[in-house]
Amino acid sequence: MSDNSFKKARLDYNIGSIDFNNIIDPIKLFRRWFDEVYQIDKEEAVSMNLSTISSDNYPNSRIVLLRGLEDGFIFYSNYKSQKGREIEKNPKAHINFYWPSLERQVRIKGTINKTSAKVSDKYFLSRPLKSRIGAILSDQSTEIPLDKDLQKELLGEINKNHNKKIERPNHWGGYYLKPSEIEFWQGKDARLHDRLLYKRKNNEWIAKRLSP
Numbered sequence: 311m312s313d314n315s316f317k318k319a320r321l322d323y324n325i326g327s328i329d330f331n332n333i334i335d336p337i338k339l340f341r342r343w344f345d346e347v348y349q350i351d352k353e354e355a356v357s358m359n360l361s362t363i364s365s366d367n368y369p370n371s372r373i374v375l376l377r378g379l380e381d382g383f384i385f386y387s388n389y390k391s392q393k394g395r396e397i398e399k400n401p402k403a404h405i406n407f408y409w410p411s412l413e414r415q416v417r418i419k420g421t422i423n424k425t426s427a428k429v430s431d432k433y434f435l436s437r438p439l440k441s442r443i444g445a446i447l448s449d450q451s452t453e454i455p456l457d458k459d460l461q462k463e464l465l466g467e468i469n470k471n472h473n474k475k476i477e478r479p480n481h482w483g484g485y486y487l488k489p490s491e492i493e494f495w496q497g498k499d500a501r502l503h504d505r506l507l508y509k510r511k512n513n514e515w516i517a518k519r520l521s522p
């Protein structure tokens with residue numbers, strides 16, 4: 311890798327635009343953009359960067375997968391993980407989708423809550439056995455010995471449990487981020503990108519165009 315590698319990665323954006331003459335509900339627009347990228351690449355569509363605030367007031371980001379959109383943007387995790395502990399202390403968070411296939415970004419600000427036990431159970435039971443066991447075996451974000459053989463433990467548990475119903479552990483489940491702001495970004499030529507920011511005010515969405 312040389313300094314040139316960074317310069318050569320300069321991209322031009324020119325495949326789409328935002329229709330500022332036809333402002334629609336942001337959730338509708340999100341669903342439209344999501345469906346468009348989902349047709350091209352499912353993993354790209356559902357991968358999102360989730361930022362929470364750590365106890366020392368630093369933002370903390372990691373990728374999680376979007377698993378639903380109802381009262382908010384739904385994802386699943388370990389409630390005792392670092393993100394779980396951060397959300398417990400401060401539920402304010404940000405989600406960022408980057409969809410390079412369509413030269414789009416969506417930024418979402420909001421507040422996180424846990425999904426109901428019923429929603430979490432339903433999703434947990436829909437997962438393959440190995441993923442259910444994996445969720446139980448992982449004390450996500452805690453330190454473990456360098457030589458711990460997790461795949462071996464997984465195999466052992468699969469052999470022990472293949473006939474049993476594996477229930478969702480209480481410390482694993484869903485979250486949803488209820489949006490208060492959503493910004494849509496469409497890359498355009500000469501870095502003169504289209505940006506449309508929606509803010510929720512008294513249950514109504516107010517839209518503004520932003521300078522690139």
Ligand SMILES: Cc1cc2nc3c(=O)[nH]c(=O)nc-3n(C[C@H](O)[C@H](O)[C@H](O)COP(=O)(O)O)c2cc1C
Pocket residue numbers: 357370372373374375376385386387388391392393394450451
């Ligand atoms: C493509 C991809 C998808 C991921 N999906 C999830 C997910 O849906 N839920 C989750 O808890 N972690 C997911 N992870 C792992 C997280 O990025 C992170 O490593 C983990 O949740 C621990 O984060 P924390 O220590 O901040 O709690 C994913 C990672 C990648 C790269």
